[in-house]
Amino acid sequence: MPLFIDENMLEEAIMEQASGDEEKRIRNQEGIQFNEVVQLSLIFKAIGRVDHLWGFTSLEKLELSNNLIKKIAGLDHLLNLTWLNLSFNSIEKIEGLESLRKLELLSLSNNRISVIENMDTLEKLDQFCIGNNAIGQLDDVLYLRKFKNLFSLNLSGNPASKEEHYKLFIAAYLPKVMYLDSKLLDKETKKKAYMKYQIALEKMGFEELQKAKSKEAVQNQEAIHTQNDFVNFEKFLNGCCPSESMLKDDPEEETLRSVPEMAEVMEKFESQMQELCTQIITYSSAEHHRREAEINSFISVQSAAMKDYKKKVSEMLQQNLQRMMVLLQESDPDLPKKEIISQPCNSLIEKEIHVSETEIMVKLLQISDPDLKKEKISLCTDEISQLLPSLMKMECLHISQIESTIKLLEHYLSDMVGNFSETVQGIFIQCRDVDDEYYDKMRKVAVATLETVAHEETHTQDDFIMLFKDRYAVMDALETGHMNHLLKIDDRETKLLTHVNAWKVALIKGIQDKELIGNRTRITDCHRYVVHLREQLEEWQKYPHFDRYYL
Known part of the structure; x- marks a missing residue:
């Protein structure tokens, strides 16, 4: 069991x-x-x-x-x-x-x-x-x-x-x-x-590469937009900025609101604070769309640069293989041309190339003269040796272009964040002024109410009478509320400005880290592809003749 x-x-x-x-x-x-x-x-x-x-x-x-x-x-x-x-x-x-x-x-x-x-x-x-x-x-x-x-x-x-x-x-x-x-x-x-x-592996590798690229593109878009959405302050301020939360923790809030004059002052305060918070949210929304447009523009430029880079790499690899093919064809112009198409194991290539290393190896196997074969392998090795420096030079130019684009994005975002911070700080100053005005008005109403209670005998509204018979309790409640309001305003301002600056830093760092990883991956791919071609030559030169290999 x-x-x-x-x-x-x-x-x-x-x-x-x-x-x-x-x-x-x-x-x-x-x-x-x-x-x-x-x-x-x-x-x-x-x-x-x-x-x-x-x-x-x-x-x-x-x-x-x-x-x-x-x-x-x-x-x-x-x-x-x-x-x-x-x-x-x-x-x-x-x-x-x-x-x-x-x-x-x-x-x-x-x-x-x-x-x-x-x-x-x-x-x-x-x-x-x-x-x-x-x-x-x-x-x-x-x-x-x-x-x-x-x-x-x-x-x-x-x-x-x-x-x-x-x-x-x-x-x-x-x-x-x-x-x-x-x-x-x-x-x-x-x-x-x-x-x-081999052929099935190359085909599968190519298909997996395309799927991985599509998945990576989607993830990159989602990641950048998620980071961009991180600074959509409509969501950040939702539930945090509305003025009702400013008064809910005030000492004796309900009792003070029972005084008609104070209730009127409190309602006006809530209305003014709500208006200022709405200004922040409206402005934040507009800035969010501006930032989104800037980042979308960056993504578009970056994608175009990568597409152009991959096209140039494919052309360079094709030219390299084509030159080797010509060298081999010169050994025997009457050799039959085989249409063997395969995909090199390199993540930089997006499309099939028309001359593959497999076809080159077949040409090598068709050369029966050992000396001629050795000579052709040497020439092909020279071609391969020249390939890596050319690929590295192209990679350096590409990464330099990307770095310039990232710096430009960082400059634009820094200006946006700076302008946003300056505008928001101005609105928070108005919030403090509104709270100071609210505190002064509440003190005046409290003094008048204290005098009224002191001259009148009443047994109704026990909480109200108990509070307003103690001048210090009333003034302490108002002072505590005022200090709490200012602390909340300071806290929200600090969080908001810290939030936007942290977002910018995280976004730029995320893009830089991604490009660094991409750069290292591409360099590794270049080295791996060149090593792959050399290993192919070394492996296939062991077989002296095409017929022997296939028999």
């Missing part, structure tokens, strides 16, 4: 894993603090449902294998978890892992899972065990391509692992995986896998 996790089970498990008598004695004396536990083992407990783990906020390693668990749940609060073992259970679906962003090892072996899914947030995952489940097709494993740190994978015992080219498929489509089913994938296997699936 399935059991549920309770405090007794947890405490017993913690005591069982205590390292020695002294640790057990200390835990018995001081009590067990769940939030200090970093490892927890609950194996062979006949657990049917995961529960009562919300207090284990420091937990890093959780062992739940060999139980009766049917559903992954109850792990939301384990934000520091890096190691999770749920093997040998009855789980049918991968779910409930969204919060485990630090997870590095996940074992789901010996369950009933048929689909690898719902793991998108596990960006740090580097070891994944899902052996002896019901993963049916090799294509089901392609989901794991998104995990860039994954180096160990166990799929043994699944129907997919019994397919003919299982090992080569995994080696090709998951190139970062070093260990498959606890065995090392050697370089020779990876080379064979790449050769077998």
Whole structure:
């Protein structure tokens, strides 16, 4: 019969894993603090449902294998978890892992899972065990391509692992995986896998690149507009600026409002403050649209610059490959032209190029004369060597252009923020003047009311009589209210101005950081592509003849 996790089970498990008598004695004396536990083992407990783990906020390693668990749940609060073992259970679906962003090892072996899914947030995952489940097709494993740190994978015992080219498929489509089913994938296997699936891999890589670019573009737009919306002060001031909140915490507010003359002064004060707050909101809205237009203009310029840059890079790569093609064609003008189109593994290229490195390698294989082949490879190597400096020069020009655009945006936004701050400060000065005027009028009415109460005998409105028989209590209430108003005005002004300046700094820094990452990625891509071409030449020159390779 399935059991549920309770405090007794947890405490017993913690005591069982205590390292020695002294640790057990200390835990018995001081009590067990769940939030200090970093490892927890609950194996062979006949657990049917995961529960009562919300207090284990420091937990890093959780062992739940060999139980009766049917559903992954109850792990939301384990934000520091890096190691999770749920093997040998009855789980049918991968779910409930969204919060485990630090997870590095996940074992789901010996369950009933048929689909690898719902793991998108596990960006740090580097070891994944899902052996002896019901993963049916090799294509089901392609989901794991998104995990860039994954180096160990166990799929043994699944129907997919019994397919003919299982090992080569995994080696090709998951190139970062070093260990498959606890065995090392050697370089020779990876080379064979790449050769077998090269065209399909390049096509898939190109499609994934396009999807990633589209997703990145949407995310960048959303991020910038979210940051821009951060300074939409209509939302920031909503519920904060209306004048009613200025009076609600005043001492004796209800009693003072019972005096008709004071009620009139208070209503006028509320009306004046509401008008000033409306001015801030209206002005903020107008400024929000101005800022939005400026940022949209920046995004447009930035997008156009990137599009032009990618076009130039594609043209440069095409020209480089075309020159190599001409060099090879000169070796034998009668060689048949093969229309082999593939996509180089480079994130800078948006469209298919008309001459690919695959076609160049085929041309090399068609050269039967070893000396001529060596000469052509040397010439191609020279062409490749000239490519990297040209790409780096283009990248420097591009990043310089982007930096100038960012500086221009920062200048415009600084002017906007400065003008906004100056205007808003002026309105807050008016708020203080209105409050000073309100305080003076209330004091005058209070003095008159005190004199009236002192000369009249009345037994009605007890709270009113008790307050206005004490001059100091009345004046103290008014003074306290006045000081509270000024503090609230100062606080709101400080928050508002701090808010807008912080927004500008965060926006510019976010854009700069994004461009820095993009710059490093593009430089890495350039180096990687050049290395890729060189490796291709080195690899293919091992094969002396086209027929021998294909036979």
